[in-house]
Amino acid sequence: MRYRAGLMLLFFMFLFVLGACQNNGNEGTHLDKEKSTEQKQEENNYLYESEAVKVTKTLGWQQQDSSSKYVEENIIFQNGNVKAVLTFVSKEKSLDEIKSELKSSFRNSEKIDETEKYLSLISNRKESIRIDIYLHRGEEQTGILIFMAPFEDYKTNQTSIEELKKNIQYF
């Protein structure tokens, strides 16, 4: 009789432990779900994110799909007739070197303005393009943000350019 009562007690304890485990398991799933929702929400808030940079969603701007083989290290954003390129180079390259090389890649152009971390150029063509380059010196890398737009569209799009600039966080 005692033996039977002991077995029953053991059985109930087993059921209790099992129930508790299940409950814990549910709580775990619930926490996981919460976590992934948060994560998703966070992802949804960004236009682009990596270890080095986070670009918060900005009205009118979207990441441009490109079939170019050179896009790997360059993230391209687009807002109508305005394009933006975000890229990184190692800290070994000086700011002057970066500016000089970028000026070479926009060959037929004139300098409008230049500071230590900024360079503005305009192409000498029938359809002039304005290019504004902003540099951000990080601990390991230098972030380069390039805006390009037809000259006549640049002024009207200045606010959206400033908005995107503000929404870029370098780490």
Add this chain to the structure above:
Amino acid sequence: MKKTIMPSIIFGLLLLFVGNVYAAEPVVNPNSELYDTSRIIEELEYELTEENSEKALLQDEYADNRLYEAELSLDEGDLEKAEELLEDYEEHVKQVEEDMEVAKEDGEDISAVEETVVKNVQKRSENLRMLLERQDLSEETKAGIMKALENQQKAEQKFLAAQKKAEESLQKAKERQVEAQQKVKERQEEAQQKAKEQQEEAQQKAKEQQVEAQQKSKERQEEAQQKAKEQQVEAQQKAKEQQIEAQEKAEGQEERTSGRP
């Protein structure tokens, strides 16, 4: 002394020129961390440009860049990269042709652009020939350059043919314009002659009408005079009759008064 210095300077400059064909036009080194970004900038600049003739000029400039970069890669002994860049170079040359075709179809005036492109194509052919003379080329790179040169010559011939055609059609258009101007002149002269004749005719008619009117007015005047004369005669006749009647009346009255006792 001067005689020995000058040739040395000229020889030195010549060496510099031959050694680096594009020395005056710097580009981003293909080994640079920023090279891919520079190519992205090119692609975006091309995307943002609307006119096809301008697009053709951009592709022409990019072809120049690739050739210079290929030369840089050869200088650095990176033959594989040089070959890759020569392939890209050919793509740009093809794209120039395509953009020019589209520009023509769209009715853009491409005469000036064509002239620039032809000049650049000829200059690049010369540079490719100079590259072929280098001693450090592998057979594959040589083949790549030969192919680029061949395509370049084809493109050059095509551009020249297109230019000739454009010149011919321009000449034809000019002739048509002269012909049209001549026709317009003839028609103008014809119209002037006709207008003159019409004016003379109108003047003649007006003169005739004037004479006729004068004639009519004279006739009317004579008729009126005749009528007036007749009326006068009639009035005189009437007056005479009235006078006679009055006389007779007076004589009758006189007789009646004298016949009274």
